[in-house]
Amino acid sequence: MNTDTTGTDGTGPSRVLVVDDDRLNRMLLAGGVRAQGHEVTEAADGHAALARLREQPHDAVLLDIVMPGMDGFEVLAQLRADVALRATPVIVVSAVEDMASVVRAIEMGAVDYLPKPFDPVLLRARLQQSLQQKRLRDLEQAYLGQELTLRQNERLATLGRLAAGVAHELNNPAAAASRSVHQLAENVDHLLDAARDLFATGLDHDVLSWVGEVRTRHVDPGRTALDVADEEDALAGWLGRTGAEGADDLAPVLAEQGLTTAAVTECATRLREREVAVALRWIGHSEHTRSLLGEVHDAVARISGIVEALKGYTHLDRAPDQLVDVHAGLDDTVAVLAAALQGVTVTRSYEPDLPAVAANGPELNQLWTHLIANAADALGGTGTLGLETARDGDRITVAVTDDGPGIPDAVRDRVFDPFVSTKPPGAGTGLGLTVAHRIVTESHGGRIEVASVPGSTRFTVHLPITR
Ligand SMILES: Nc1ncnc2c1ncn2[C@@H]1O[C@H](COP(=O)(O)OP(=O)(O)OP(=O)(O)O)[C@@H](O)[C@H]1O
Ligand SMILES: [Mg+2]
Known part of the structure; x- marks a missing residue:
């Protein structure tokens, strides 16, 4: 079997639906597609085509336009109206002289067209192209799904920590x-x-x-x-x-x-x-x-x-995007995490003229929470947590330091990756620094770096003052 479609992305053969009322055309097309190593399903009219597509997922459809009963346009319209089928790429097959139909089909969501009588080289090129795009879209969807789950977990992690601290x-x-x-x-x-x-x-x-x-x-x-x-x-x-x-x-x-x-x-x-x-x-x-x-x-x-500190912390009384007082955010976070910081000395070296930054207040507090909670975990009730701020041109820098044991070698290079944790199950999800990184870079266009040796760990956040 020709397996060139399994190419670099490692996916197996695709499943392609061939729809044509003319039996000979259908056989030729199906043969051409099979020759490329794909699985083929066939349908002789619009109704049968929709039925096949609903029975099992397909990666692409080769669709004849002129058919008795339900024509290609109607099939396209029904596909676009169906959330589950909307993303399936459709290549319309049409006589060369009927450009108007091709244009109409493309306006209705077809991704490409093949002239009849069909040319195997063209079929291969266009099919490959559509399948590749479909694969990328599927990957993107899967990634977005993971993202969503990840974010949900992150929120729960922050919320759980917060609720426990406040209750205490x-x-x-x-x-x-x-x-x-x-x-x-x-x-x-x-x-x-x-x-x-x-x-x-x-x-x-x-x-x-x-x-x-x-x-x-x-x-x-x-x-x-x-x-x-x-x-x-x-x-x-x-x-x-x-x-x-x-x-x-x-x-x-x-x-x-x-x-x-x-x-x-x-x-x-x-x-x-x-x-x-x-x-x-x-x-x-x-x-x-x-x-x-x-x-x-x-x-x-x-x-x-x-309650005041909590309100400040969650920014419940303010819009998410605002001019944020970073010192107040750090102080509110320390107040909220007081239970975890018992026995720890907190030192502050705040730039007196630190400008407010245009930022998402709740997110910034989430960021401080993850950094300070990690320091608190590392210190385990003795030592010093340092909070430092400074202005650096059109940016501010905020450093969260601790004199705990330092980041373990095993995770040193991967601390910002999701689910990297040295804490026992239940104590850490390994998402804290992933969230922190995302908040700094993606949400605020900033940078976060870490330097850690036993006895001195420093997370430095650089944030632009204007967004
Ligand atoms: N200040 C620190 N001192 C020492 N190690 C640290 C420090 N901050 C982070 N780490 C290490 O980095 C790992 C990852 O931290 P991260 O915040 O992402 O997850 P976590 O704290 O384990 O779990 P959680 O999701 O509850 O935050 C930690 O498990 C710890 O080993
Ligand atoms: Mg953490």
Whole structure:
């Protein structure tokens, strides 16, 4: 068998459909195609042709135009309307003098034509040409399909890392806020009880302010947990001796709020013992309420801060193409990756007059994420992550450095290739740097390079300032 069609691209013989109502023509054409090493299917009219094409994929069609019933034009129209068949190249076969039909067929999507009676050399040339184009298109389609899957995986990888980081970051302040609110609810009851008792003593406002000041005078900002515990014991003893109600519960609250026995003793110089206990209870619970509110405030502020960083990071509130502040992007990314960077020192050497760059904000943050996450992985909780920026003519450069073990020899030359990873399955997809490379080069017309030895790894990104 003649196998020249299996040529350099390594594909096997193609399948060609020959459509002609004239049996002799059909046989001649089919013979010519077979002689080139292809498989041939035959159809005697338009309906049969469409049926064959729908039964199995073909790489090319040789189509007669003038046929009874459904003619070549109608077949072409139906092919073009069918998504699955649209890409199949059609070469129309037509009498030399009928140029108008050829033109019409080409306008309807035929890729080429063969004059009748057909010439085997011409048939070979035109068929080869169409098949080659079809092969390239198929390759392109396959490549695009892979691209799509790759991008989907990349997005999932970024998203997974982000979600895990954010959940970790939000967890602590959310738990703290919930704990404080719970205590606050209990404490408000105590405070209301204390206020009622206080009201019953008839102590006036001046005396109560004085008691408050006594506390402030005795608060020691440098006290340790041990001091507080000691004070708590002492206060419990003092309160116990006065026979005050709830002395055991009150002592820890007072001690925690900085009330010392010295303060309490000073109060006793102006108040009766029973009044001292009531006033102290009121002050203790007031202060406790205030400090719990402070804790809730701090936790909520922390949560808002994380949400702010996230918003900045994802650029949810902005269009994708914009003037991007690279420093803010780097800082937001560090904030989002705080969990992975625990124990790592982050140093910044930022160019003070770095211009904003025309870029896709979310993509740039994805880029920083992959570089910083890799550094964090390499450092494993100890060492230094460096972020450096500089202006370089009409470009900016951003370097992400770390003093970790360096890129392993086995992958040194291939780090930007997809699925190259030294991390255990589940820990790395090997797509981080592929995405980074694509974002820099394809999306932004920039350049990324890496220099790595044990103890020093540096990824440098060059980005044009205007797009
Ligand atoms: N800063 C670095 N220090 C040492 N090795 C690194 C560094 N950055 C990348 N590498 C090496 O390059 C490999 C490829 O990195 P890449 O980011 O593409 O994939 P990954 O980190 O393994 O997985 P992921 O898809 O989760 O990012 C890593 O597995 C690691 O071996
Ligand atoms: Mg990575």
